[in-house]
């Protein structure tokens with residue numbers, strides 16, 4: 015399982031760079047503009063320069079409206095700025111067909127410019143609270159639109175967590191569906207170290223966190239701490255070892 019960490023600004027990205035051997039992907043976002051809030055192109059560029067070259071930089075394009083042209087253009091801005099994981103939050107899409115239309119446009123915009131960039135379709139575990147597309151529809155949306163990964167995060171950061179909205183058996187179904195369409199499965203949403211056993215066991219490919227590696231576990235007033243990134247990674251590695259020791263079929 016890969017570890018994606020979301021700094022909110024350049025300073026936090028420097029702390030991610032200090033902890034870079036413990037993480038896999040640095041994800042640029044702007045939390046004060048929403049769960050998948052988009053940051054400025056110059057911030058993505060600066061963070062790309064700070065993070066070691068062997069670590070991919072991801073960027074969120076926002077909690078986007080159903081406006082395929084607008085979103086495709088924003089996604090192009092993210093990849094031109096140096097991100098190679100482009101994450102789109104399908105906030106304004108109420109049907110799978112709308113989401114496929116948006117994501118097809120994003121895939122074309124991104125891959126025409128940089129074919130090796132990965133496009134991530136992100137739904138929301140708490141979609142029922144914001145009226146967007148069902149979380150379990152996201153793997154099929156990713157498959158139909160040519161995205162590389164299907165992801166879930168939470169839309170409302172009020173202390174409720176991924177498993178509060180999509181319990182582990184449905185997260186396992188999400189991962190199965192993503193893998194059936196040949197996509198990566200990424201899960202996030204106030205994930206804590208105690209969730210890592212389940213996330214590992216169900217075959218999650220990427221876990222995304224912010225709050226869990228901030229001081230006091232607070233994604234808003236806390237700052238990312240390199241030692242918390244290291245501790246989180248150590249827990250991930252422990253669970254991977256334990257999972258590898260489980261006899262096949264169990």
Ligand SMILES: O=C[C@H](O)COP(=O)(O)O
Pocket residue numbers: 018019020041167171202203204205222223224225226233
């Ligand atoms: O992409 C991952 C998100 O930044 C998760 O943030 P969070 O762990 O604070 O919910």
